[in-house]
Amino acid sequence: MRGRMDIPHMYIFDLNNIALTVVFSIISSILAVEFSRQIKRISEKKKSKIALYSVVLAFTFWLTHLFVIISAGVPFSTSNYYLYFLIFFGICAIGSFAALSLAQREIANTSQYIFTSILIAASILIADFTAFYIIFKNAITIQPIFAALSVFMVLVTSFLLLRFLMQITNEDIYEFVKKYKYIGSVLGGIALAGIPYIILTSMMTVVEGEGPHSALAPFIFMAAANLLFMLVPDLFGEKLIMKNVQSHLSLFSHNPDSVFRVDLQGYILSVNKEAVEMTGYMANELAGLHFIDLIGGNEEEQKIRKYFRKVLRGETKLIETTLKRADSTYAEVRITAVRIIVKNTTVGVFGIVRDITEQKKADKMIEYLAYHDELTNLPNRRNLEKVMAELFIKDEAFSLIYLDFDRFKRINDTFGHSFGDKILMQIGKKLAEVVPEECLVARIGGDEFAILVAEGNKPDQIANKVVRAFQSPLFAEGMEFLITASIGISKYPEDTDNLELLLKYADMAMYKAKENGANHFQFFDQSMVDQNLNKFELENDLRNAINSDALTVFYQPKYNATTNEITGAEALARWKHPRHGMIPPGVFIPIAEEANLIVPLERLIIRQVFSQLVTWKEQGFDVPRTSINISIIHFYQEDFVKFMQLALKEYDLYGELIEIEVTESIMIKKEDSINAQLQSLREIGIEVSIDDFGTGYSSLSYLSKLSVDRLKIDQSFISHSQENREIISTIVSMATNLKLKVIAEGVETESQIDLLKSLGCQEVQGYFYSPPLPSNEYETMMNRKLQET
Structure with missing residues (x-):
């Protein structure tokens, strides 16, 4: 260079x-x-x-x-x-x-x-x-x-x-x-x-x-x-x-839902062919209309205007409303609206509208079937318990009247069930006529009915009217029958603040009335409680039984209805009282809940199950997943998830061996907190099952939010499976769509098995296959399976 x-x-x-x-x-x-x-x-x-x-x-x-x-x-x-x-x-x-x-x-x-x-x-x-x-x-x-x-x-x-x-x-x-x-x-x-x-x-x-x-x-x-x-x-x-x-254009024109494009003032600019078909208007008739012109009712109009303003601010939510068609009929619709943004400026809104009229009708039908007796069209027990729970939450006093009709069983046995059903329909009509509109009349089952008496009405006066009304004969197929009523009355919260006990106390009072000659009513009092099974005595004995590890666990197998293979088992607490023998769970579980013993009781059962699983695994059994019932009270304990984690570690078990069963009521309060606990349990392998599913209609709205794996169809649907076919099918379909497993409990007949399999429910549990068994008998079943393989 x-x-x-x-x-x-x-x-x-x-x-x-x-x-x-x-x-x-x-x-x-x-x-x-x-x-x-x-x-x-x-x-x-x-x-x-x-x-x-x-x-x-x-x-x-x-x-x-x-x-x-x-x-x-x-x-x-x-x-x-x-x-x-x-x-x-x-x-x-x-x-x-x-x-x-x-x-x-x-x-x-x-x-x-x-x-x-x-x-x-x-x-x-x-x-x-x-x-x-x-x-x-x-x-x-x-x-x-x-x-x-x-x-x-x-x-x-x-x-x-x-x-x-x-x-x-x-x-x-x-x-x-x-x-x-x-x-x-x-x-x-x-x-x-x-x-x-x-x-x-x-x-x-x-x-x-x-x-x-x-x-x-x-x-x-x-x-x-x-x-x-x-x-x-x-x-x-x-x-x-x-x-x-x-x-x-493809998304707009070929969308299976109706699509409306509107400007910032809410005037319709264009629509797709589905919108034309749904509304009955031509496309050129819709163009230029304000979307409010398609909404029915002032109240709905205000709701949609408020929703539209929120959409323009960037909120994207679903909303349901009614849409007025060209022929003045109405459609139930669900709207999803999103802003149209060009260069960071909102220039309009797309409204995606789905016709849910048929879905709404189906939902109403399902709700009606779930809450009403199909024979008398009266509210059923589930409906009664729901209304009782609502009054309980509001802390409103009410009375419960329990009715049983004397000599009905004799008529039923003599003339057959079809004739007996006609009598029951007349009984339902007469009760609806006699009882004030503000009170709820429900059929509990068989010939047993209940009346929920709202505050402001006197239960004794209503009971007197019922007694007098049935002193007149009933008519069926040209024959005259006199059927009198035995009536028991319990009061909330005077007699108890436990809703299950309230129903039981009314039942006790009804039997007391029957014992005293029938055809009259009787108020509940504490003397009616069987002294041999005194609640307070049992409470102390139960506490001692828990402390001394005196409860045992039975196992009811679950089966695949197609292969007849065991898929798991439900662990059930059993208590053999030293003097009274086997105490039913329906007696000691409510006592445990009322006496704040349910948490230690359930933790005792959990440890017993874990210990038994360890023993079976050491013996070489391929133990299927075992489910344990957990009450909602347990989820209010801050250390529940930690307890499960430590217990699994202590017994050297994997979470995949365990399933917990919870009821739908788990979502009534503290939804986010409980759902977080459920998710934590699932993260360590434990599956979550909703027990008694279908007994609370509100669960349908919670289900998509709930962190669960399986739905357990309530046995009340299975016991009348043919009549409840639509409900069972809906639950199975819903579970399939939400990618959840499903099992039916309370299966007792082959026809029930065939129906469940035809509806897509493969997993079942009930006396058809096996009652709850002591651990050694369940072990024999598993041993037989091990030898077969």
């Missing part, structure tokens, strides 16, 4: 070095595109790769400019060269790092796009002007016009380059535009290759005799390269616009 120049002059380009400059610029462009795409896909932990990519790009940019310097034919000093290398390489590395970092961000609007483009252009201009000034310091003579033109052209290139990068690194459209990646990278590289030459031209004077046209050559080259580079995004941009438009 030669020493310093004495006379500034225009350089003469070396075509071979120019070619190498273009090649390395194209390589830099391809690497920049690939690095930008990779950065968008890498995780936060690998962001350090940006630094490595920045160094690689800085090196390729430096090589590009090395050939520019050589091709210029202008001498430079060695000392300046080393300074140039350090500064230029550093600036390129910093600029590459900034550019690659920006590649991660979504450019949301025009101002961000302009700012980023200017930032890229400024980085290029600062790097090149600084570098060339250092390396060619003694040969620099700034040409203002060329310098301004250079700045302009670098800005243009930056805008085009950023537009190309935004499109080619967009993963949503990459598969559509990837075939343009290398064409765009090559043309972008050529455009970038021209930048150092036009900047160098703007910093040198023209050699005498060469003429000004030699200085324009780099600018012409740059203009041509930018023009070609500009066409690449336009080529696939137009196709992309068409694709997006077609996709939008």
